[in-house]
Structures are given as structure tokens and as C-alpha cells.
Amino acid sequence: MEMANVRAQVRLARIASHMEAPERNIMTGVEREATRARGAAPGFKVAILGAAGGIGQPLSLLMKMSPLVSTLHLYDVFNTPGVVADLSHTNTSAVVRGFLGNDQLGPALDGMDLVIIPAGVPRKPGMTRDDLFNINAGIVRTLIEGVAKHCPRAIINIISNPVNSTVPIAAEVLKKAGVYDPKRLFGVTTLDVVRANTFVADVIGVDPKMVDVPVLGGHAGITILPILSQATPKFTFTDKEVAYLTNRIQNGGTEVVEAKKGAGSATLSMAYAAAKFAESCLRALQGESGIVECAYVDCEVTELPFFATKVRIGRSGIEEIYPLGPLNAHEREGLEKLKPELHESIQKGVKFVQNPPAPKS
Incomplete structure (x- = not known):
């Protein structure tokens, strides 16, 4: 009977260990045990x-x-x-x-x-x-x-x-x-890729899981540059389709904000995309090879210090940064248009740390 009581106390302590930060014990009279071992x-x-x-x-x-x-x-x-x-x-x-x-x-x-x-x-x-x-x-x-x-x-x-x-x-x-x-x-710019894959799949009539569209540049408005010419499966889009898809991918966030009428932004799709990218990072940390994702990183694929491009992820993080690859005339034009805005956003972040704003009196 005494041994059974000890086991019961251990079980209760283990339950208590999960509920809040380690220094808190919400189960009165139960001595905390370390969270269940993962050893x-x-x-x-x-x-x-x-x-x-x-x-x-x-x-x-x-x-x-x-x-x-x-x-x-x-x-x-x-x-x-x-x-x-x-x-x-x-x-x-x-x-x-x-x-x-x-x-x-x-x-x-x-x-x-x-x-x-x-x-x-x-x-x-x-x-x-x-x-x-x-x-x-x-x-x-x-x-x-x-x-x-x-x-x-x-x-x-x-x-x-x-x-x-x-x-x-x-x-x-x-x-x-x-x-x-x-x-x-x-x-994490995976949401742009997820949207691009979904919207392209709708246009060409296939399962979104079969589609892969690289999305380069940044993560806001015109800095989001879907590279439809590199999409797989290979598909020839009309000018009208390119204009529609590019605009919808660039403004996907606004579409959700407006649809929710002030009640929120893209939370569920962003959580899905973030979990997808995090899972890729964890698989790479585990040692799986060939993990390639688009992400906004410190790189030299353009003259800008940060840019979203394809990267191969490994145990130590980024193992390879891929070049932009061949772009068609529409994409080259989009690339040049996004650079000034992306440059300004990058500098704004750098200056915030290097020259922090004076505290308000």
C-alpha cells in the first residue's frame, strides 16, 4: 500500500510539472518532479x-x-x-x-x-x-x-x-x-510559396501538393516575386494569368485581412506555413539531406544584403544558397521594381538597431 501511494505521488508530481513554468507548482501539496524525461x-x-x-x-x-x-x-x-x-x-x-x-x-x-x-x-x-x-x-x-x-x-x-x-x-x-x-x-516566407502553389494549382487544375513555385525577393507587396516560369509542373501561362496570379500572391495577406473585416489577419495559413518550414529545419537538424526551401536570408544573390531565395538546409543551418536562376522579361522587370522598396526596408531595420530612436519623454 505504501509503495502504491508513492507511485501515485510521483504520477501527480509529473502531471504538475507540465502545467506552468518550472518554478510554479499549481497542485497544492504535491512536490514537483522534473518533467517526464526525454533522455x-x-x-x-x-x-x-x-x-x-x-x-x-x-x-x-x-x-x-x-x-x-x-x-x-x-x-x-x-x-x-x-x-x-x-x-x-x-x-x-x-x-x-x-x-x-x-x-x-x-x-x-x-x-x-x-x-x-x-x-x-x-x-x-x-x-x-x-x-x-x-x-x-x-x-x-x-x-x-x-x-x-x-x-x-x-x-x-x-x-x-x-x-x-x-x-x-x-x-x-x-x-x-x-x-x-x-x-x-x-x-519565414513560406506562406508566399504556399499561396503560390495553391493559386497556381487552381488555375491549372491539379492537386496543390503537386505544385512547386519559387517565390523570391521579400515578404510584402511588390517585394514578393513569384517565379512562375520556374514552376513545376511546367506550364505556359497567358499574360492575363501571370498578372492575376502575381497580384493575388503579392496581396494574399490583404485578401485575408479584408475578408476577416478587422477580426484578424492570416493566422491559420501562416501557422501552417510556419510549421511546414519549422519541420524542414528539424528534419535537416536530424540529418536528412536535400531539404530545400525558399527563405529570406543574408545572401549575395543580388546586391541587396537580404533576399528570399532557395536555400538548402542542413545540420548547421544553411548549407547552400541557390542563385535566382533564369527569369523571363516579366520577372526581371519585377525584380528591378522590388529592389528600391526592399532596400529601404532593410536599411530601416539596420538603423533601428544601430541608431535606436530616442525614448519618448
């Missing part, structure tokens, strides 16, 4: 910063479902205990822990292999990129300072918009901390 079990440690938001919650669910994740740390400045309590009831292998507020950013990041950052405000109708930048730039800077201190060797996936500027912000913060590795920093 020899396969899997990686993943942190989601901004886990309680519109993208963060569905993304957290998708990552908890991944067999490649052993430990999932969810961080936000609000509501992470509720999200963790909810997710902890799902019978997948990953251990989920919640971390709340600035004081728990360090523990949330300690020992992570992959850090995914969807934190920040979503775009709303009428909101300009400057509006987004003014709020999200500071959030990303603070979070990346935490990454630089607590898990500088982690792969970083930036989702927070405007990605064209937040990735350069992250790079500058990591440089200041002396831990910048361009091979490990990714701006």
Missing part, C-alpha cells in the same frame, strides 16, 4: 515566442503534433498558462511548458534547438507597414537579445512582420552580441 527519446527542443497570439496558438498545436519535437516551450507576455493547460491535454509525445513575461524569457530559451518568433501585433485594415514596424521592431529586438544570451546556436525562424525589416533587426542584434551566424537566421 534517449528522439526529438528537439523548440521555443515559440508569441505563443498565445493568433498565429502562436495554432502554430503551437502543430508543433506539439510533430514527432520531431520532444520539448515545446511556449512564451508570451499574456495567457501562456491557459494555452499550455489546453495543449497539455493532447496525447502527443512532446512535453509542453509555459513561460510568462519578461522575467521568464531566459528560462524559455535555455537549451533550445529551434526558436520560432511570431510575436507582435497582426496587420489590421488600414494599417501601414510603418505602423507595424513601430510596434514589432522593439518586440523582435528584445526577443533576439534573449536568444543571443541564452541559445545563440539555435536556428531562428522570424515570422514577425514586417519580415523585410525584422530579419535585419535580428541580424544586427546578434552582431552586437558577437554571436551572429547568418546560416542560422531565417525569415
Whole structure:
């Protein structure tokens, strides 16, 4: 009987260990035991910063479902205990822990292999990129300072918009901390590729899973450049189809914002795309070869310091950066049009860190 009581106490302690950040014990009278051991079990440690938001919650669910994740740390400045309590009831292998507020950013990041950052405000109708930048730039800077201190060797996936500027912000913060590795920093532009594959499949009448359209440039408006001439399966598009597809891919985010009538932005599709890219990173970390994705990275495929292009990902991050490949006249024209805007967005991010704005009095 005594042994049965001990076993019961151990089980209750194990349950308590999952519910909140490690220093909290919500089950009165139960001594905490370390979260269930992952020891020899396969899997990686993943942190989601901004886990309680519109993208963060569905993304957290998708990552908890991944067999490649052993430990999932969810961080936000609000509501992470509720999200963790909810997710902890799902019978997948990953251990989920919640971390709340600035004081728990360090523990949330300690020992992570992959850090995914969807934190920040979503775009709303009428909101300009400057509006987004003014709020999200500071959030990303603070979070990346935490990454630089607590898990500088982690792969970083930036989702927070405007990605064209937040990735350069992250790079500058990591440089200041002396831990910048361009091979490990990714701006997630997978949603542009997912949209391109879906919209092209609708036009040519095939399963979207059969379609692969490279999307180059950046992650906003005209900086999004779908390369329809390189799409597989090979298909000849009319000028009207090219114009329709290019416009819809570039403005997919606005389409969702307007359809939701102020109630949100592209959260579900972004979570899906982010999980898809994260899964590729984890498969590469596991040693799988031939993982190729489009991503916004530090590269020299153009004269711009950051650009979305195809990259091959391996255990150490980016192993190869692919050139743009052959472009038709329409795509070359689009490339030249996007460069000034993308350059301005990059410089805006760099200057935010190098010459931070004066605090408001």
C-alpha cells in the first residue's frame, strides 16, 4: 500500500510539472518532479515566442503534433498558462511548458534547438507597414537579445512582420552580441510559396501538393516575386494569368485581412506555413539531406544584403544558397521594381538597431 501511494505521488508530481513554468507548482501539496524525461527519446527542443497570439496558438498545436519535437516551450507576455493547460491535454509525445513575461524569457530559451518568433501585433485594415514596424521592431529586438544570451546556436525562424525589416533587426542584434551566424537566421516566407502553389494549382487544375513555385525577393507587396516560369509542373501561362496570379500572391495577406473585416489577419495559413518550414529545419537538424526551401536570408544573390531565395538546409543551418536562376522579361522587370522598396526596408531595420530612436519623454 505504501509503495502504491508513492507511485501515485510521483504520477501527480509529473502531471504538475507540465502545467506552468518550472518554478510554479499549481497542485497544492504535491512536490514537483522534473518533467517526464526525454533522455534517449528522439526529438528537439523548440521555443515559440508569441505563443498565445493568433498565429502562436495554432502554430503551437502543430508543433506539439510533430514527432520531431520532444520539448515545446511556449512564451508570451499574456495567457501562456491557459494555452499550455489546453495543449497539455493532447496525447502527443512532446512535453509542453509555459513561460510568462519578461522575467521568464531566459528560462524559455535555455537549451533550445529551434526558436520560432511570431510575436507582435497582426496587420489590421488600414494599417501601414510603418505602423507595424513601430510596434514589432522593439518586440523582435528584445526577443533576439534573449536568444543571443541564452541559445545563440539555435536556428531562428522570424515570422514577425514586417519580415523585410525584422530579419535585419535580428541580424544586427546578434552582431552586437558577437554571436551572429547568418546560416542560422531565417525569415519565414513560406506562406508566399504556399499561396503560390495553391493559386497556381487552381488555375491549372491539379492537386496543390503537386505544385512547386519559387517565390523570391521579400515578404510584402511588390517585394514578393513569384517565379512562375520556374514552376513545376511546367506550364505556359497567358499574360492575363501571370498578372492575376502575381497580384493575388503579392496581396494574399490583404485578401485575408479584408475578408476577416478587422477580426484578424492570416493566422491559420501562416501557422501552417510556419510549421511546414519549422519541420524542414528539424528534419535537416536530424540529418536528412536535400531539404530545400525558399527563405529570406543574408545572401549575395543580388546586391541587396537580404533576399528570399532557395536555400538548402542542413545540420548547421544553411548549407547552400541557390542563385535566382533564369527569369523571363516579366520577372526581371519585377525584380528591378522590388529592389528600391526592399532596400529601404532593410536599411530601416539596420538603423533601428544601430541608431535606436530616442525614448519618448
